[in-house]
Amino acid sequence: MALDVSRALMYPGQSYPFEEAVTLPTMEILDDMVSFEEVRLAGTFTGAEKIVGFSGTLVATVHAHCGRCVSDVARSVRLPFDEAFAKTPDPDDPDLYPLDGHTVDLTDLAKDVLLLDLPMRFLCSQACKGLCPVCGVNRNIQRCTCQEGGTKLPNPFSALSEMLTKDEEV
Numbered sequence: 001m002a003l004d005v006s007r008a009l010m011y012p013g014q015s016y017p018f019e020e021a022v023t024l025p026t027m028e029i030l031d032d033m034v035s036f037e038e039v040r041l042a043g044t045f046t047g048a049e050k051i052v053g054f055s056g057t058l059v060a061t062v063h064a065h066c067g068r069c070v071s072d073v074a075r076s077v078r079l080p081f082d083e084a085f086a087k088t089p090d091p092d093d094p095d096l097y098p099l100d101g102h103t104v105d106l107t108d109l110a111k112d113v114l115l116l117d118l119p120m121r122f123l124c125s126q127a128c129k130g131l132c133p134v135c136g137v138n139r140n141i142q143r144c145t146c147q148e149g150g151t152k153l154p155n156p157f158s159a160l161s162e163m164l165t166k167d168e169e170v
């Protein structure tokens with residue numbers, strides 16, 4: 001959504017409050033589908049010559065999947081930001097966002113702030129037991145016989161070493 005900042009350009013040094021909702025598409029990040037809901041930015045914007053600075057707080061709910069058991073994970077985030085929009089790109093400052101006439105679009109800013117905060121992987125809890133590598137049950141919810149019976153898990157390396165030994169025999 002476009003936010004009109006003509007006041008800030010007209011009266012540099014003056015701060016104006018703003019509150020904006022932003023819609024972001026679901027993104028594939030590190031093999032996970034991550035979606036963002038209720039993304040809102042609030043704070044103030046201040047004009048300087050040909051530049052409008054935005055600072056405030058972004059709040060959102062991030063939906064992703066646990067890296068161990070793939071169950072849904074929802075995380076509320078509250079992130080500070082302090083960025084600027086410029087009419088002309090400055091080669092010395094590639095972090096400036098483009099100012100289109102008298103309006104700015106906070107979508108890219110919101111996306112960048114959120115992506116910077118993403119963990120390497122989401123976990124439903126630090127203690128998540130993950131999925132059984134043998135039968136695939138979610139070990140947080142139920143135990144499987146692979147564990148209860150004390151059955152030895154097939155070791156992928158034993159099969160490999162068997163193949164290697166056979167190879168040597170030939």
Ligand SMILES: [Zn+2]
Pocket residue numbers: 066067068069070071123124125128129130
């Ligand atoms: Zn989990």
Ligand SMILES: [Zn+2]
Pocket residue numbers: 132133134135136137144145146147
């Ligand atoms: Zn199992």
